Each structure stands twice: as structure tokens, then as C-alpha cells.
Amino acid sequence: MALDHAILVSLLERPGSGYELARRFERSIGHFWTATHQQIYRVLGRMVTDGLLLVREVEQQGRPDKKEYSVTGPGRAALAVWLHKPIEPESLRHDLAVKIRGAAFDDPAALIAEVERHRQVHRDRLAHYLAGELRDFTGPDAPAPQDAGQELQHVVLRGGIAYERMTIAWLDDVLATLHRLEAAGPGA
Amino acid sequence: MALDHAILVSLLERPGSGYELARRFERSIGHFWTATHQQIYRVLGRMVTDGLLLVREVEQQGRPDKKEYSVTGPGRAALAVWLHKPIEPESLRHDLAVKIRGAAFDDPAALIAEVERHRQVHRDRLAHYLAGELRDFTGPDAPAPQDAGQELQHVVLRGGIAYERMTIAWLDDVLATLHRLEAAGPGA
DNA sequence: TCCTTCTATGCAACTCGTTGCATAGACAAG
């Protein structure tokens, strides 16, 4: 039930609406968690019922009203409990890796375009993360490091950057392998 | 529904029972997919019903009988269809990253032991992958590269190795950050 | 005026995945 905790962390960093959370989850926070708006709305409702969050109706001009959520004392306590409980190291589910192994039973060369497309997505994500890092942490206009939260957000972002760099390098390796197999001929 | 396809690939590489699949998924294949035995048994049953797999009762000595599954023509065709369909680049769900950002609202130093534990797990996984690479691909006793399947399995394994190396380096970065915050004092 | 886009929220149905439990044969240790 880690979506609950991801929501608690995000709302502690800054209160917001379900819609805003959904955008955070698909943008900046995208490098460590994902969730659709339907899932977020449902969990937000449950967390309010459980007393972990507070809702506040906010009237807006030029756009529909929204509900702003913030974390209550019990919500913060629930997060603290989770933070002190050990978690299982994550395990990956990487569809593309399944495809690559599966290509042995089809045409490996047919995968080249697909792998190139994925590499481009990861290049774009890397550029996005690097721009965010420059803006928020290392650039001339970035605020001076003052609190632990900023340092911790930065180290998580560095993780995202390292992940994208590693992935791009690996996809280059995959492409080189696919080209080698193509040159060796389909019968080899 | 990518578990279906992961099972098809694994059974094409070598037919086996549900139990064997579960062990493959938690061991060698663990670096690109995970699944519990309950999930595997359920999906195997459905895939037989759908005509994608064949079952064969195998009597064994010294252990209970098993059901060996293998891929049918339609199963192979279903895999080929999926291989030619583009997939979404994966997105991560990294609980530990949520914890690290959440630590800003608790005691960052309390996370050090947890992060060190995760680093150890990733060191162990890396050692396991490297041993497998030496045994199956780069060692003196490894079979000479002959077919595409072997090359593709190797490049996926290299991906797992790169992932573990990247993760260990990042966790070192996280630990350095946590120690810096601890030295700066809880009030900083 | 109508159409599209962006903001904003939500229901219903379904599939995927996890957890707990249950069974059972074979072997080894005590």
C-alpha cells in the first residue's frame, strides 16, 4: 500500500488537489512512482475517511473549484510508522527485456525500431531531469541548500538521472547486439 | 498482461512445470520479471484453456509428479503478435525513493541502516549475476556463442548487471547524503 | 455558436497481483 505513503510525502512537501497530485505523479515524481488520477482520487477519499488527510474546498477564478488535501497529525504518524518499518528491495518488471529474450523466437532485427523508440524516450526523460536539476538544485537561480528536504529530493533526482543514463547505455548495447545478429544473418 | 508473454518466452527457452517457472522467476529471470507461484499456476491454467500451452503429466522418482508445460503453435503466434506491437516504456515504482523523500519529515539518520541493508541485497544480486555470466557466457567452460537466443539472454543479463551497479553507486550517494545531514545536525 | 482544450472530479467494471491457507509425496534428522 505504498501509494498511500507516496501521497503523504507529496502532500507534506506541498498540499494540493487530486488533479495536481496526478500531474506531479506523471511528471517530476514520475521517476520514482506512477499512478493514474482514478487511483489517486479513490485513495484520497479513503485516506480522508481514515483521518489521515484533511480536505478543504478552494474556489478558483478562471477554472473549476478544487479540493485541497493536506496531511493531518495521524497521517504524519502513519508515515512515520512506515518509515521505520523495513521494506523489501524492489524487483523490476521490464517488458522490453521480455521482448528482447522473446525475439530469439521471432525476428531479432524487427525489434530495432522499438528499441530505438525506447531509447529516445529515455533520452527525453534524462533531458527533463537534467533541466529540473539545473533549475532547482545546481543552477545559478537555484535556492541555496537550506533544509534536509531539498537535499533528499536532489539525491532522489540524481537516482533518476543515473537510471536514465544507465538505461540509455544498455539500450545502445542492445542495439549493437541486434545489429550484430542481423549482420550474421537470420539463419545463424 | 505481460506475465503471459514472460511465461511463453520462458517455456520456449525450456519447457517446465509451474514450480520450475516460479523458481526461474525468482532466480535467474528475477532481474527482469517477478511472479508468485499462485499467479503462475492461475495463468498457466488459463493459457491451457486458451490453447496457448500444452500440459503433460510427468511421473518422477523421489519427488511428487509434475505437470510439464510447453508452448503450442497458437501460443507462439500470440507471442509473435505481442512482439510486433509497440509497448509503453516502463515506469518505476521505487518504495525506497519514497522513503528517502519522506525522511525529510522524520529522522533522516534513522534510514541509514535500511539503505545499507538494501545496498547489501543489491551487492548480493550483482555477485549472483556476475557468477551466472561467468558460468554461462564469458567463462572458460561457457558454451561457444552459437545462437541468437544465447546472445539475447546475455544482453539482458548485462542489463541486470548494469542496473545493480548503478543502484549500488546511487545508494552510496544516498548514504553520503544521509551522513552529511546527520553531521549537520537535526535542526539544520 | 460550436468545437476543442485544459482544469477538475468521480463511478463502474474488470483484470492483475498478493496473502493466507490447504494438501500431499518423498526424504533426512532427531
Add this chain to the structure above:
DNA sequence: CTTGTCTATGCAACGAGTTGCATAGAAGGA
């Protein structure tokens, strides 16, 4: 001869996550 471990399969219940659909206010362009 009981207990524990490994192999082997499976059900039932629940919770997590996805997909499709629906609504609605406000802005801007055709």
C-alpha cells in the same frame, strides 16, 4: 515416529491497478 524441509499444486479472499465512461466549468478559436 515425529518434525522439518523440499518438491509440487491449488483455492479463496482481498487489495491494487487499469480502462472506459461520464460530468462540468472556463477559455479560446473557427
